[in-house]
Amino acid sequence: MSSQKVVIVTGASQGIGAELVKAYRERGYRVVATARNIKPTDDPDIAIVPGDIGDPDTARRVVAKALEAFGRIDSLVNNAGIFVAKPFTQYTAQDYAAVTNVNLSGFFHITQLAIAEMEKQRSGHVVSITTSLVDHAIAGVPSVLASLTKGGINAATKSLAIEYAKTGIRVNAVSPGIIKSPMHAPETHDALGALHPVGHMGEMADIANAVLFLETAPFVTGEILHVDGGQSAGH
Template sequence: MAESVWKNKKVFISGSAIGLGRSLALQAAKNGAIVIGNYRTSKKQADGLRKLLKKYNKRSDVIQADLTLANETRDLFKVIHKQFGHLDILINNVGEFIYKPFDKVTYAEFSEVIDSNLKIAFHCSKLALSPMKKRGQGHIINLGCVGADRGVIRPLTTPYYIAKAGVITLTKIQAATYARYGINVNAISPGVIET
């Protein structure tokens, strides 16, 4: 059997203590990656994930940081570069979801969904890109949402679809801009996933 393309790749996955992020982290680890996970408040789940990841590679870790805060995000990337040297793959997974009619969504809720889906993807990508450019290689995978790239109307998920449409646009701009540096940027837009 061919060696996994993930073998010894250093992969950062935002929001990986629970849900889809956890599944992505475990699958990457099973395929030989050195996984750097992240959580904001799910410490118990993060500790459990860390134990599982270390079964596959002792270098894997899960690091706490609130990625909605710019200073914590910068500090996290400093730790990643100090501890792991570089990133091969960034997976922008984290993102809040809200399910309610548009006229019932508060400004704070709208902001939280935009911040956690779009602004975190922007900031993590920005911090990962410079070292990737210097190395002449890297991969960024942004999590979109099925339909967000086509303007599908989902009245009960307006903030989420706006944020994910932004993520898709961000992905297209990053892909066009950074391909010349050997950096591949793609989006995956899954449908509903039970997590």
């Protein structure tokens, strides 16, 4: 088995996920990248697994691919997520199902399988990408389904950190503000930037750097690291 570390990144086809794949490769990690629509790569140290992360079968295939291709799992980044901004009473059953499928089921199944493998080697790290809207709701940005699901992941992060504290497995989260990514059209950037005390949006590299900081911080577990331009501190 190679001693080169291996990370699984969900939601890896674009935006923050693609930035995370690039950042981990630059650190010498092998990467298992998964998303619904993800293109093949020529990099032999990146394994691609297409699929719906909310489907337990996708989670099984991702973990199996990591073990088959690279022989180990050292880290998991739960980056996959969807955000539906609607007034609470206008959410449909389809909205609820879609958000809980990706944000909750997509966290649960892959994390359970990855931690089971990490337990065998008595080391590992799980990082989940959540949102600072959990801590600081913003007038005009309806976000109940995001808070319901990502808030649950923040709570689960602390619970898992304590459950596995003595096994060598750390569990943390990064809680972003609004990040410049393909999710947000350029013409919205000024208005979205104004929602942050620092006056501008974050960059995708800010989130990748935060994840890599946690990766290299062995005494940090159960942490919800806010990378949000001051949003969670106040206005």
